[in-house]
Amino acid sequence: MAHLRALDGVQFDYVIVGGGTSGCLVAARLALELPNRRILLVEAGPDDSADPDNNVPGLTKGKFGSKDGNWLYQTAPQQELRGREIIYPRGRGLGGSS
Numbered sequence: 001m002a003h004l005r006a007l008d009g010v011q012f013d014y015v016i017v018g019g020g021t022s023g024c025l026v027a028a029r030l031a032l033e034l035p036n037r038r039i040l041l042v043e044a045g046p047d048d049s050a051d052p053d054n055n056v057p058g059l060t061k062g063k064f065g066s067k068d069g070n071w072l073y074q075t076a077p078q079q080e081l082r083g084r085e086i087i088y089p090r091g092r093g094l095g096g097s098s
């Protein structure tokens with residue numbers, strides 16, 4: 001992974017924003033099918049792919065309510081839940097919410 005500043009002045013044929021499930025798939029597919037094109041995959045979060053908590057399904061649970069690799073969105077108050085707001089986890093890192 002390169003820091004964005006290291007890419008100053010570098011040109012790309014395709015820029016994909018979001019290295020989640022679909023972004024990684026599109027980038028991998030483009031790289032395979034168009035090997036001579038320059039492809040940039042931009043991800044806001046870190047590369048935690050070596051973290052066992054991200055690789056073992058039973059261990060990911062602890063991350064749902066934490067800011068670790070998580071945008072930790074919150075819903076609007078839900079009328080049907082007596083106005084409660086619900087934590088809405090979305091992955092922030094390479095691999096996204098997958």
Ligand SMILES: Cc1cc2nc3c(=O)[nH]c(=O)nc-3n(C[C@H](O)[C@H](O)[C@H](O)COP(=O)(O)OP(=O)(O)OC[C@H]3O[C@@H](n4cnc5c(N)ncnc54)[C@H](O)[C@@H]3O)c2cc1C
Nearest residue numbers: 018019020021022023042043044089091092093096097098
């Ligand atoms: C808790 C949870 C459990 C799930 N369980 C299942 C399941 O069991 N089976 C199933 O099929 N699906 C499941 N899903 C759904 C599945 O993970 C998503 O549908 C899928 O990951 C969506 O892919 P995506 O590429 O659209 O978004 P994501 O995978 O969320 O990727 C979006 C990426 O964009 C990045 N990003 C956002 N804004 C910016 C920005 N401005 N600049 C750079 N990067 C940015 C994010 O950090 C993220 O990495 C689950 C989702 C969650 C949250």
